[in-house]
Amino acid sequence: MTSTTPAGTGQQATSGTIGGVAGAPSASRAQELVSRAAGGKDSAPVQMTAPFTGEPIASLPQATDADVRAAFDDARAAQRKWAVTPAVERQQVLTRLMKLVLDRQQEGLDLVQVESGKSRLDAFDEIAATALASSYYGKHSAKLLGQEHASAPQKRCGADAAVPQVRTRGAGARTRGERLRCPVALRASFGRWRWRRPRCACSRRAWPSPATGAR
Structure with missing residues (x-):
């Protein structure tokens, strides 16, 4: 789908596609993607x-409090292993993500357009920003982090939990500081759906977390 036309402007809505939008992926593809959403049963x-046609796109499951708590429990368990994964290996995951976004960008553009009613150019802005963010942290996160503390992080509470641990050696002018970066266990990001680029906002805030060993 290289362009979209709202219903009633000379091009008929196409049944069997997502939202009845001509050139969009099939409706069965929408159901396949929705089936991957966790919780909300x-x-x-x-x-x-779909803003273009007013036709249904998909029914998305809502998450209950129990669903959210279960998701956090699963993420917390996975994060303990992820935190001690070498930074270089975490970079490789983000680089693979960037390649997947680019390999599937045509479908991604279609889905952004169908869901938001954006032009192709504006939809590309979101796809490109997501790929660029994952590419940046996939290339530079290990260098930005420097030497990491490989052991499991100690639990800290309150304001100190957000401050990197610092160890000092020596005294006076010869004091040496050693910074030990310990990732926080979990991090949540909330996108502003009314913002011009909601997916871009989420991806730019999300990728630093896995890059530093958080979830």
Whole structure:
């Protein structure tokens, strides 16, 4: 889909595609993607519609409090192993993510357009920003972090939890500082859906976390 035309402007909406938008991926593809969403089995789904046609896109499951708590428990367990994964290996994961975004950019552009009603150019802005952010941290995170403390981080509470641990050696003018970076266990990012580039905002805030060993 290289362009989209709203219904009623000379081009008929196409049944069998997401949101009835001509050239969009198939409706079955939407269901396949939705089936990967976790949680929300016991709550009423949210119906999304395509701005171009006003037709349904998909029904998204809502997460209950129990779903959120379960997701946090799973992420917390996975983070303990991720925290001691070498920074270079974490870089490789982000680099693979960048390649996947670029390899599937045509479908990504289609989905952004169908969901938001954006032009192709504006949709590309979001895809490109996501790829650039993952590429940057995939290349530079190990260098930015320097030498990491490989052992499991000690739990700290309050304001100190956000401050890197610092160890000093020696005294007076010869004092040497050694910074030990210990990732926080979990981090949540909330995107402003009314902002011009909500996906870009989420990706730019999300990628530093896995790069530093957090989740």
